[in-house]
Amino acid sequence: QVQLVESGGGLVHPGGSLRLSCTASGVTVDDHAIGWFRQAPGKEREGIACISGRDDSIEYADSVKERFTASRDNARNTVYLQMNILKPEDTALYYCAAENYPWTNCNLYYGGYDYWGQGTQVAVSS
DSSP: OOEEEEEOOEEEOTTOOEEEEEEEESSOTTTEEEEEEEEOTTSOOEEEEEEOSSSSOEEEOTTTTTTEEEEEETTTTEEEEEEOSOOGGGOEEEEEEEEEEESOOOOSOGGGOSEEOOOEEEEEOO
16 A cells, blocks of 8 residues: 655745655655645646656756755655745645656656645745
């Protein structure tokens, strides 16, 4: 049974930082594509970052490029999302997701993932 558990969300001032974690069980992060998504109230789910299951390539959405960094710790079977220079428009529920098949490239389309965590809330406000 695959389980993804996000943590690390919270309330932060604009310009601040947070690091989200996504700990997986039932799937290995070193060879399965892992994506980070977010959804703000009244908006569609947005893919913001993903790590390939085939190699070490990482893709970012333009909205977070150069502010957010995705990484993985294979020993802990955990994927991270370091978020810097946070803005009020980054406020959302953040999810991680995993693809079922190993050794595939990643993408930022939510339909490309089979397993989802419950999400962790991020609020950016002064």
